[in-house]
Each structure stands twice: as structure tokens, then as C-alpha cells.
Amino acid sequence: MNPRLKTASQLVGVAVVMASLSFAAVPFYDWFCRVTGFGGTTATAAQAPDTILERKMTIRFDASLEAGMPWQFKPAQRSMQVRIGETGLAFYEAYNPTDRPVAGTASYNVTPDAAGGYFTKIDCFCFTQQVLQPGERVMMPVTFFIDPQIVTDREGKFVREITLSYTFHTTDLPEEHAAAEPQTPAPVAN
Structure with missing residues (x-):
């Protein structure tokens, strides 16, 4: 595989994972606060x-x-x-x-x-x-x-x-x- 194509694929994968984690962060934080009393x-x-x-x-x-x-x-x-x-x-x-x-x-x-x-x-x-x-x-x-x-x-x-x-x-x-x-x-x- 072309090294540039491999790097581009990895960067797209990282971006997808980061976007997914950002959407999961709000419900996770809400759950965490309710369970622990944080904040x-x-x-x-x-x-x-x-x-x-x-x-x-x-x-x-x-x-x-x-x-x-x-x-x-x-x-x-x-x-x-x-x-x-x-x-x-x-x-x-x-x-x-x-x-x-x-x-x-x-x-x-x-x-x-x-x-x-x-x-x-x-x-x-x-x-x-x-x-x-x-x-x-x-x-x-x-x-x-x-x-x-x-x-x-x-x-x-x-x-x-x-x-x-x-x-x-x-x-x-x-x-x-x-x-x-x-x-x-x-x-x-x-």
C-alpha cells in the first residue's frame, strides 16, 4: 500500500474515533456525575x-x-x-x-x-x-x-x-x- 494512502487512512480512522468519543462524552459525563455526585x-x-x-x-x-x-x-x-x-x-x-x-x-x-x-x-x-x-x-x-x-x-x-x-x-x-x-x-x- 502506498505510504501516503496508508497515512491518510490512519488519519481518517483517528478522526472517526475522535468524533465518536466526543458524542459519547456527554452521556458518559452525565452518568459519571449522577453515580459519583461529581460537580x-x-x-x-x-x-x-x-x-x-x-x-x-x-x-x-x-x-x-x-x-x-x-x-x-x-x-x-x-x-x-x-x-x-x-x-x-x-x-x-x-x-x-x-x-x-x-x-x-x-x-x-x-x-x-x-x-x-x-x-x-x-x-x-x-x-x-x-x-x-x-x-x-x-x-x-x-x-x-x-x-x-x-x-x-x-x-x-x-x-x-x-x-x-x-x-x-x-x-x-x-x-x-x-x-x-x-x-x-x-x-x-x-
């Missing part, structure tokens, strides 16, 4: 564990909006204390001050990063898209617990305070809500 990614569970420790953890709540999101969004309380393993329930308040329905989804994380894999959500408004009608105000719950395994983790055992942060992002309205949006009347021709 403050939280875990999910169907229920809290049976073990509840005496040690308490302070949970702080934070809320923000992406640029252009017209809602008002805030935690109903700034902090609470829960025992490790105990089910906690917190609420966030959202208000749509506009004259149109607005849809949003919440992204979230916890800090410090060492707590990410141990902060476990049972149920959360962040699992689904939220649609608020004009002038609608809602209280949105999040049910969670701190996994007791945090006390045996090399870094997690030093965590005494966790901050749960949400950012709401504007998303497209589902079709059933988009059809109900008020339409601007067409100009009448004389």
Missing part, C-alpha cells in the same frame, strides 16, 4: 433509608433565574436542619407576573461537591417542566434526605452544611398550553 450532582431514590443518625446537617436553599426568565422565584425558607437519613421537605415559591403562560425547567446542584452523591432527592419539582399561567403563584416541593454513608466518606464526613441551588430556565410551552396563549388580532383591512 454537586444529586442522587435520587424512592424513599429515605431506615437509618437516621443523631447528627444534624444544615441545608441552605438558593434560587436564581436565567437571563430573560420573567418569573419571580425564591425559597420559602432560607435554611433548615435535618438529621442525616431523615426525610426533609422544603418549598420554593414561583410567580408568573406576565400576561401569558410561561414554561420553565429547573437545573440544580449542591455545594460542597463532596455532598453531591449523598444529597438524595425523593421527589422534586425539578424532575418535570413547570407551566405557570398569567399571575399564577405556586409552592413547589422538594423531598430529600442526606445519605448516612456521608459520615464514612473521606471528604463527606467533614461536611456540616449543604446548599441546594436551583436555576429556572425558560422552555417552550407544551402544545396544550401554546394553543391557549392569547393571540394578537390581525389588522382589519378597510
